Amino acid sequence: MTDVSLRTRCVSRPPRFRRPPGRNPAHPCVPSAGTDPAFARRAKEDPEMKNDRSRTARRIACVILFLVSLSLLPPRVAADPPPPDAPPAAEPVDPSVAGSGALLWKSARGLVPLPVVDMQVDLSVTGLMVRGNLVQTFHNPTSQVIEAIYVFPLPEAAAVDSMEVRLGDRLIRAVLREKEEAKAIYERAKQEGRKAGLVAQHRPNLFTTSVANINPGETIVVALRYLGEVSYEDGEFGLVFPLTFTPRYTPARSDGSVPQQGIGESFVKPENPQAPRARIDVRIDSGVALENVRSASHPIRWEPEGAAWRVRLEGGPVVADRDFVLRWRLRRDDRPEGTVFVEDREDGRYGLMMLLPPLPESAAGQGLPTETLFVIDVSGSMDGPSIAQAREALLQAIGRLRPGDTFDILKFNDRNESFRERFLPARGSELDEARAWVASLRASGGTEISPALVRGMRMLADADPWPAQRLVLITDGAVDNEDEVLAQVTRLLGKARLHIIGIGSAPNRYLVRRLAGVGRGACEFIGNVAEAGRRMGSFLERIDRPVMSDLSLAWEEASSAATSPIETYPQRLPDLYAGEPLFVSFRMGPSGGAARASLTGQVAGGPIRIDLGVAPDTARGSGVATRWARAKVEDLMDGLRRGADEPTVRREVIGVAQRFDLVTRYTSLVAVEEFPSARGAATTRRVTGALPDGSTLLEGTLPQTGTSGPLLTRLGLFLLLAGAFVASLRRLGLRWRRNAA
Structure with missing residues (x-):
C-alpha cells in the first residue's frame, strides 16, 4: 500500500509534496547519485555505467562536430557540365x-x-x-x-x-x-x-x-x-x-x-x-x-x-x-575640329555632328589646386587581377598630386572606410602613408557603391571651400542598381566633378560612362596592369587640363521657310575635357536645307566659339537617324531621374521607338511562325x-560580389554549434564528477 501511494504521488506531484531523501530533483522516481550512497557506489564501481557515459559523450560530440563541419563547407560552385545524355542538374540563374x-x-x-x-x-x-x-x-x-x-x-x-x-x-x-x-x-x-x-x-x-x-x-x-x-x-x-x-x-x-x-x-x-x-x-x-x-x-x-x-x-x-x-x-597630321553626317528620311533630315574644341597652347598643363577624394572598390568581384589594376591606378594618381593639392581615400565593399577622415596636404609623409595603405588593400565582400558615393559626396560638401573639388571613383561597376546610383549623384554631387576609372576585363561600361556624364567628369578603362601606368598618365593629364564648360549650341537656318525648330540631343550639353569630342544628334524639318551651328563655352583663357555648317551636299551617313532616335530616348529616360512624369516619358519613348523599330524599356521585338510545329x-x-578573364569567383574560397552575409551566417552557425558542444561537454563533466563523488 505504501509503495502504491508513493508512486501515485511521484506522478501527480501535488503542490505540497516533499521529496523523500535520495530522489532526483528532475525525476523524483529515480534515485539521485548525489544523495543515494548505494547508487553512487555503483556509479563508481560498475564499468558498464562508465562505458554508457563515455559512449553518450562520444555520440553527442560526433553529432555536433558533424554539424559544425557542415556549417563551414563553402557554397557549391559550378562544376564541369555533365555529358549531353546526363539528366538535367542545373540551378536557376538570374x-x-x-x-x-x-x-x-x-x-x-x-x-x-x-x-x-x-x-x-x-x-x-x-x-x-x-x-x-x-x-x-x-x-x-x-x-x-x-x-x-x-x-x-x-x-x-x-x-x-x-x-x-x-x-x-x-x-x-x-x-x-x-x-x-x-x-x-x-x-x-x-x-x-x-x-x-x-x-x-x-x-x-x-x-x-x-x-x-x-x-x-x-x-x-x-x-x-x-x-x-x-x-x-x-x-x-x-x-x-x-x-x-x-x-x-x-x-x-x-x-x-x-x-x-x-x-x-x-x-x-x-x-x-x-x-x-x-x-x-x-x-x-x-x-x-x-x-x-x-x-x-x-x-x-x-x-x-x-x-x-x-x-x-x-x-x-x-x-x-x-x-x-x-x-x-x-x-594625317591634322585633327578634325568638326565633322557632320546627315541622313534624309520622309519625316526630316537627321544629322550627327562631332565637335572637337581646340585647346589653347597657353592653357596646356595649367590647373588650379584640387581637393581630391579617391574612392576605390575592394569588393569580391575585384579579386584577382582587377584589384592589382585598381591599386596601380590609385598609386599612379596619388603620385601625380601637386603641392597645394589635398586628398583623402575611401575604400568600400559592403562597408566603407576612410584613410584619414579628413583631407590631407599632398606632401611627403602623408603621401608615403597613403601609398602603404593602398598597397595593403585586398578584395572581398559586396559592392555597396551607393553608400560609398553618398559618403564621399558629403565629405566634399562638408569640406572647406576649394577652387576645384573632384571625386575619382575606381571600380568595375558590377552592380544592378544603376538608376539609383545615377539619381543620387545627380542630386548630391553639387559643383564637384566625378571622374571614373573602369577596371577589369569586362567592366560595366554603361554605368562608368553615365556616371562620368552626370558627374560632369571624364572616364577611362584599364583592362590589365601592364597598361595601367600609360592609361592613367593620359587620363590624369586630360582631367588636369582646362575643361570647356557652360556649353550651349545655337542654330541658324538659312531658309526662313523652316516649319519646325531643329531638335538636338543631348539637350543638356556635358562639359568637355581637352581631347574629348562632343557628339550632337539633330533633326531638321523635311524641307531643311542649309543651316549653321555655333557652339559657345568657357575655357581657362576665356570664351570660345566654334562654327559648323550643314549644307545640302553634306556627306550622307547610314544610321544617323537611328542614332538620333536612341539619343532622344536616352535623354527622355534621364528625365526620370530629374523628376519627369513617368507616363509622359513612357508615351514619348514608345512613339520614338515605333518610328525607328527600337528595343527600349517599353518596347520589344516579337516574331511568331504561322503554323504550330x-x-x-x-x-x-x-x-x-x-567568367571574365582573371575572375576568381569560381575558386575554392568563392570571393563573392555579394555581401558577406553567407559567410557570417556560416560563422554564426559554427559558433552556435560550438557553444552547444562545449555546454554539452561541461554538463557531462559535471554529472560525471557528481556521480563519482
Missing part, C-alpha cells in the same frame, strides 16, 4: 548574372543554362557609326522540346533595331510592339505550339531573347542587328564589343534583405572546353589610310581591302571572357558562360 551569350531554358525551376555552339560578331565602321551584326548559333542536343532564354550584353550606346530567328529551314522576322503586348503575343504562340521569338531590354546594355518550342535536334540561329558609334579620344578612334560581363551585385533592399545571387552554376572558367567562343570581323571604311591599329584585349591582324581596312582575330575563335577593344588612328513539352538543360 538574367542579370547569366553570363556571356547564355541560352537559358525557362523551366518550372527558373532559367537554366544550355550550351553555346558558336558566336560570330561582324562590325562595320562607316564614318562615326558602327553597324553590328551578332549571330549566335545554338543546338538542342536533347530529346525534349524546349523554350530558351538568350541573354547577351551589347555596347552601352547600342540601339537594337532588328532580330531574325532561324529554326531549321524557317526564318522568322520580328516586329516591334509595346512590351506587354509583345509578351502576350509570344505567350499565346508558345501555348499554341508555334515557334516564337521575343527580344526585350533587360538592362540598358543587357538584352534577352526568348525562343519558344525548339524541337529536339534543331539548330537555332539568332541574328541581331544594332547601331553603335565609335569613340574618339586624343586623336584616336576606338570601339568596344563586350563578349561577357562581370556578375552584378544586388544591393540590400530597403527592408535590409538581400536578393539571392544567381551566379552559382551559370559560369565556368575560361579554360573550360564548354566556355563560349567567338569569331570577330571588323571592316573600317574611313576614307583615308589607317595607322597604329591595335587591340589591348586580343591579338589581331589587319590589312587593306579595297578602300576599306579589314581587322580579324589572330588565330581564329577566342574564348568569350573579356571585352574586345580596338583602337586606330588616321594617317512543336512536338512535345519542354524540359531543361544547363548552359555555361565564361
